[in-house]
Amino acid sequence: MAKEELVVLGRDGADGCCPGLLTAPLDEARSIELAKVFKALGDPIRLRLLSMIASRAGGEVCVCDLTPAFDLSQPTISHHLKLLRQAGLIDCERRGTWVYYWLLPETTDRLAGILTRPAGPPLPERAGTAADA
Amino acid sequence: MAKEELVVLGRDGADGCCPGLLTAPLDEARSIELAKVFKALGDPIRLRLLSMIASRAGGEVCVCDLTPAFDLSQPTISHHLKLLRQAGLIDCERRGTWVYYWLLPETTDRLAGILTRPAGPPLPERAGTAADA
Numbered sequence: 206m207a208k209e210e211l212v213v214l215g216r217d218g219a220d221g222c223c224p225g226l227l228t229a230p231l232d233e234a235r236s237i238e239l240a241k242v243f244k245a246l247g248d249p250i251r252l253r254l255l256s257m258i259a260s261r262a263g264g265e266v267c268v269c270d271l272t273p274a275f276d277l278s279q280p281t282i283s284h285h286l287k288l289l290r291q292a293g294l295i296d297c298e299r300r301g302t303w304v305y306y307w308l309l310p311e312t313t314d315r316l317a318g319i320l321t322r323p324a325g326p327p328l329p330e331r332a333g334t335a336a337d338a
Numbered sequence: 339m340a341k342e343e344l345v346v347l348g349r350d351g352a353d354g355c356c357p358g359l360l361t362a363p364l365d366e367a368r369s370i371e372l373a374k375v376f377k378a379l380g381d382p383i384r385l386r387l388l389s390m391i392a393s394r395a396g397g398e399v400c401v402c403d404l405t406p407a408f409d410l411s412q413p414t415i416s417h418h419l420k421l422l423r424q425a426g427l428i429d430c431e432r433r434g435t436w437v438y439y440w441l442l443p444e445t446t447d448r449l450a451g452i453l454t455r456p457a458g459p460p461l462p463e464r465a466g467t468a469a470d471a
Contacts, residue, residue: 236386243380320453
């Protein structure tokens with residue numbers, strides 16, 4: 206469903222992994238692409254929806270099981286789910302009356318990779334300096 | 339500087355690590371706290387600033403070295419830096435004329451941890467199902 210809307214995070218390495226956010230300055234194009242995914246995560250309702258979908262045993266969840274957890278209308282929940290889907294974090298399929306959602310773990314895996322510090326010497330110790338300013 | 343503004347992400351385990359976003363439904367309080375950090379990352383300028391700060395050899399960068407990379411005013415850059423600081427992603431110190439910034443790697447480490455899937459059986463194979471909808 207709506208595959209063309211999915212954001213594809215960079216796959217620059219032969220292993221499908223990504224240059225980190227922490228290892229080199231991001232270029233403009235990549236920062237725009239990546240910001241869309243973080244923006245989708247930058248909302249409490251969407252984070253709760255994503256965690257409910259991702260943690261569901263069996264790997265998928267009916268929209269009918271998501272909406273009762275929120276004091277929000279069905280269209281509002283659907284809008285949040287659409288933003289998560291457009292960010293490539295989840296996908297869905299309609300079966301009869303209901304739509305079923307599941308996590309796209311390759312996107313969260315890539316975000317985790319992007320936020321992971323490269324192996325190497327530790328950063329300089331900073332404890333205490335902030336209070337001196 | 340402004341330590342009290344920093345968002346402290348949950349430290350629920352004895353090892354300082356965090357319950358994942360992907361392992362259990364997030365509660366409302368935690369989703370609000372976490373969304374603030376992701377929202378700070380949900381902007382291309384802030385992502386580029388963070389990557390410039392994090393990847394700088396020596397571990398810190400003068401604001402005077404950040405602004406020339408952008409076609410934006412100094413107050414605009416300072417505003418973005420303030421949002422990154424309020425999210426607990428960076429900290430800073432004034433020395434004479436300039437302010438120096440550095441990464442707070444414990445926050446990015448925690449986000450990476452939150453986005454990492456728990457060890458266990460892989461999720462059901464989903465390839466192809468989206469196209470059937």
